[in-house]
Amino acid sequence: MPCVVVDGRRVEWDELGRMLMTFEGWQFKLELCDPSDEI
Template sequence: MFGDKLSLEAFDSTSEEEPSGYRFQIIGDPLSDQFVLLGKLIEKMRRLLAVVHVREGDLGLQIADETVRGRIEWDGIEDSRRPCVVIDGRRVEWDELGRMLMTFEGWQFKLEVCDPSDEI
């Protein structure tokens, strides 16, 4: 609960201590029917899981189209300030993301950072 808002979350986890992979969140009114809110979360999960942003190619992981959506995470190295990202439920190191972007050398890009509950 966030004061006057209710947050429902669903996530992958490879261990009990730390979620990894896919993570979904939806914010709603705590006085509304929570099963309706759960249904909205499930619909959001289905929509987002239906889109593939990266695929395995001859050069390793490649951007599937011209749009990549994911989540910014910490790289897990103590005293490190480097991010990694999670795309399509898989962890992608910052250097690997840079290598994938080189396919688009000379192109423009737009980086937009959104709240985890927003649908992008």
């Protein structure tokens, strides 16, 4: 299962959903990266 990393911290999908609901109405950037690429 793909993982989600927020500010360098691994986050479970349900936790990400709760985080997004807390900041409803705010903008955020979703970036999909290949693990072999440098960030």
